[in-house]
Amino acid sequence: MSDTVSSRDVFICFSKARPGEARVAIDLKDQLEQLGLFAFEYEDWSWVAGDFGDERAVNRGALSHMLTTCSVVVLISPHSGVASVGVQTEMHLLRSLGSPVILLHWSPEGWRPLLNPPELEGLNIVWSLEGTSAKGDVEQNASEHIARQLAVASWVAYHLRRAASDHAATVGRLLALIPEGPRDPLLNLRLSSTEAQASWPNDPNLEELAASVAADAAVDDLRTFVHAWRDGSDLLAERLVDETKFSLRHPVKTLRTALEALCKDACNRKPEFRDLPYDVLQRRGQTLTRLDRPIEAIAVLQEALTMSPADAHWEIFQQISFAQEAAAKDHLTNAILSMTHAIESAPTADIKCTMTYNRGVITAGALSTQAEADADFSFVVDHGSSTIRHSALRGRARTRTIDGDYNGAIADYTQILAEADATPRIAVSAWMDRGALYNKQERLDEAIADWTKAINAADAEPLQKFRSLEARGQALEKLGRRREAADDYEMAARFSSINKAYRAELRSTITRLRR
Numbered sequence: 195m196s197d198t199v200s201s202r203d204v205f206i207c208f209s210k211a212r213p214g215e216a217r218v219a220i221d222l223k224d225q226l227e228q229l230g231l232f233a234f235e236y237e238d239w240s241w242v243a244g245d246f247g248d249e250r251a252v253n254r255g256a257l258s259h260m261l262t263t264c265s266v267v268v269l270i271s272p273h274s275g276v277a278s279v280g281v282q283t284e285m286h287l288l289r290s291l292g293s294p295v296i297l298l299h300w301s302p303e304g305w306r307p308l309l310n311p312p313e314l315e316g317l318n319i320v321w322s323l324e325g326t327s328a329k330g331d332v333e334q335n336a337s338e339h340i341a342r343q344l345a346v347a348s349w350v351a352y353h354l355r356r357a358a359s360d361h362a363a364t365v366g367r368l369l370a371l372i373p374e375g376p377r378d379p380l381l382n383l384r385l386s387s388t389e390a391q392a393s394w395p396n397d398p399n400l401e402e403l404a405a406s407v408a409a410d411a412a413v414d415d416l417r418t419f420v421h422a423w424r425d426g427s428d429l430l431a432e433r434l435v436d437e438t439k440f441s442l443r444h445p446v447k448t449l450r451t452a453l454e455a456l457c458k459d460a461c462n463r464k465p466e467f468r469d470l471p472y473d474v475l476q477r478r479g480q481t482l483t484r485l486d487r488p489i490e491a492i493a494v495l496q497e498a499l500t501m502s503p504a505d506a507h508w509e510i511f512q513q514i515s516f517a518q519e520a521a522a523k524d525h526l527t528n529a530i531l532s533m534t535h536a537i538e539s540a541p542t543a544d545i546k547c548t549m550t551y552n553r554g555v556i557t558a559g560a561l562s563t564q565a566e567a568d569a570d571f572s573f574v575v576d577h578g579s580s581t582i583r584h585s586a587l588r589g590r591a592r593t594r595t596i597d598g599d600y601n602g603a604i605a606d607y608t609q610i611l612a613e614a615d616a617t618p619r620i621a622v623s624a625w626m627d628r629g630a631l632y633n634k635q636e637r638l639d640e641a642i643a644d645w646t647k648a649i650n651a652a653d654a655e656p657l658q659k660f661r662s663l664e665a666r667g668q669a670l671e672k673l674g675r676r677r678e679a680a681d682d683y684e685m686a687a688r689f690s691s692i693n694k695a696y697r698a699e700l701r702s703t704i705t706r707l708r709r
Contacts, residue, residue, distance in 0.1 A: 201263040203231040204348050205293075207285070208270035209278040210652060214331045215270045217656055218298065218344075221337050222268065225345035229430060230481060231352055233268075234260055257284065261293050266320070266351035266385075268296045268344055273327040274303035277313065289316035294355075294385040296347050297322040298340065318387065321347050321380035334656070334691030346434060346442050347380060353427070353449060354385050360422065363415040368407045368456055372398055372448065381445050400452045408459035416460040420467045421474045423457045426481025433485060472501035472510075480513050488521035504539070511536035512549060519556050526560050547578040551586050564593045584610045584617040588624060600631050607631075618653040625651070626662055638669045645669070660689045671707070680707040 204226055208215040223233050261267060267288060271277065277285065288295060297307065297319050305311040307322050325332060325340045332340070357365035373395035374382040408416065431450035438446045461467045470478070475498035482491035495514045502510055515532035522528070533553040540546040554570030557563045571593065574586035591606035607628035614621035629644030645666040649659055667682030680703075686692075687700040 202234045202260070203265050203352050204233040205260055205264045205267045206233050206270065207267055207281055207288075209272065209281055211278065212272065212330065213656065214273050214300075214327055217332060217334070217337045218270055218325070218340055220655055221341035222270075222344050225338075225341045226348060228484065229345055229349045229434075230426070230484065231345070231348060234264070254287070258287055258291065261287055261291055264293075265355035266294045266296055266348055268298065268348060269317075270298045271300065271305050271313070273300045273330045285313075285317065288318075292318050292386070294318050294320045294351060294379075296320060296344060296351065296380070298325055298344060299323075300325050300327045303327075318385075319378075320351065320385055320387075321378045323347070328690075331690060343440070343442060346438050346446065349430070349434065350380060350383070350442070350445050350449060351385060353453075354380075354383060356422070358385070361415070361419045364407060364411050364419040364456065364460075365453060367411075368403055368452055369449075371403045371407075372400070372452065377441075377444075381441055383445055383449060400448070401455045404452055404455035405459050408456055408463055411460075413464060416464065417467055420457050420460050421470065423453055424470055425474045425477035426484075428454060428457070429478070429481050429485060472498040472506065475501070476506075476510055476513065479517065483513065483517045483520055486520070488517040491517040492521065505541060508536045508539040508541065508545065508549065511539065512552065515552070515556065519559070523559070526556055529556050530563075543577065544579065544582075547574050547582055550574055551578070551582055551589070554586065554589055558589060558593055564596055568593045568597075580613065580616045584613070584620045588620055588627075591624075591627065595627075595631065600635060604628055604631050618651065622648050622651045622654045622658055626658060626665075629662070629665065633665070633669060638673055642666055642669050656689060656691065660686055660692070676707040680704045683707070 206219050206222060208219045210216055210219075223235075226233055261284070269281075269285070269288075272281075276282075295317050297305075297314070297317075299305050299307065299322060301324055304324075304327070305313050306324075307314060307319065323340065323343055326336065353365075354369070357369055369383050372383060374384065375394045379385065379387050428450075431446070431453070434446050435443075435450050475494050479491045479495035479498060482488070482494060492514060495510055495517060499507065499510045499514070511532050515529045515536060518529035518532055519526060530553060533549060533556060537546055537549040537553065540549050550570050551574045554567045554574070557570060558567035568590055571586040571590035575583055575590065578586060587606045587610050591603040594600075594603040594606065607624040610617070610624040611621060611628070614624075625644040625648040629641040629648070632638070632641035632644065645662040648654055648662040649666070654662070663682045663686040667679045667686065670676075670679035670682060683700045683704050687697050687704070692700075
């Protein structure tokens with residue numbers, strides 16, 4: 195990777211080796227993507243394969259670039275004790291850069307901001323959230339709840355960053371007129387601490403403030419803002435106002451009310467702003483699909499298609515295909531046809547491979563078209579670059595499994611695993627799936643070896659580790675290796691996400707095997 199790293203919206207600072215921190219980080223990435231935001235991945239920097247304990251492995255220039263170009267940093271602090279060396283390195287840079295930080299701290303033994311722990315000194319913490327941990331881990335449902343709140347806070351921070359960088363003369367000016375209260379900076383719609391307010395201000399008249407900004411702002415600045423807000427940001431804001439609870443509800447509602455008022459005033463001043471260009475409609479349609487409103491998305495995207503230049507057709511056809519897939523999961527003909535149009539208009543060979551892979555995924559969803567899906571995946575295997583090629587190999591392996599071609603599927607997984615380091619997350623699922631196929635063929639030693647690699651993989655998610663432990667335990671039990679099987683079931687039973695009845699069943703099995 196070069197020293198120049200592509201930008202993302204959020205940087206998540208956590209220790210990958212600590213299960214409780216990693217679980218929240220994984221859930222947070224999922225929640226961010228539902229809000230149209232993206233976080234840096236470990237694969238985005240070149241020292242991922244190195245030891246964070248060796249500071250020589252850290253590319254500080256690239257790390258500084260990430261921290262300064264993202265909208266906000268989410269710091270998932272340790273459940274107790276000190277942070278890992280890698281997290282300490284990132285925190286040191288955060289202090290010098292002054293980047294806004296959303297802090298997740300833990301009860302009962304974590305870093306509590308009210309106690310002014312030395313670890314947090316010098317950080318620009320704009321909002322904090324407390325989670326409850328037990329023995330360095332967190333319940334799955336609690337992790338998802340925490341991640342959702344962190345994602346909403348990140349969404350607010352993202353729009354505040356955009357206000358300052360892209361819309362200073364409109365949104366930035368409007369937000370500056372909103373008085374601050376004795377709250378965390380983010381709850382005051384700020385990304386840095388200011389002098390604390392001693393009392394609560396009167397609620398501002400947001401409509402009046404918006405009207406004053408819209409009345410004398412430059413026309414080009416207003417147009418830029420309207421297009422940015424109507425690209426789907428307004429739709430997400432509307433959803434979040436309905437869903438957000440606790441302290442974040444106030445900033446979300448205030449932000450949405452203020453920006454919607456500003457947009458309407460701008461359109462009243464310049465009615466032509468209501469006619470959105472194709473690229474704004476395209477992003478709006480994509481957001482509607484994300485919000486599970488695919489019928490509306492199709493209509494908006496088809497309007498964008500009629501207005502767009504030919505070189506933009508492939509991307510819009512792709513998004514129409516995704517919306518059609520969401521709208522009619524049991525009738526995928528239209529989605530497949532739209533993706534075919536995307537393939538036909540793709541401007542480069544790499545994009546054509548990606549679209550062909552997407553068509554294969556959609557086609558594989560209809561059990562009657564596995565042969566067509568296999569053909570699409572095979573094309574990508576023969577012509578794609580490593581990442582998309584590995585995805586296609588996995589897709590083809592799964593279609594071959596459905597067709598009963600276990601040896602062909604195993605061969606595809608084996609190709610992926612020959613280059614496991616190139617796509618570590620795909621490798622985890624490949625070990626799991628190949629292990630399952632070996633198990634079907636009664637090749638239990640090979641199945642156990644694959645599940646062991648999946649369990650030990652750094653990129654394995656908690657559910658993948660659990661499923662692999664469960665499967666390996668069952669295989670060991672078949673082989674009469676009772677104590678080893680009991681050990682696996684014991685580790686599986688510790689996962690917080692399983693229900694009480696199944697945990698009790700595992701405990702009963704463990705007791706039986708240890709007799």
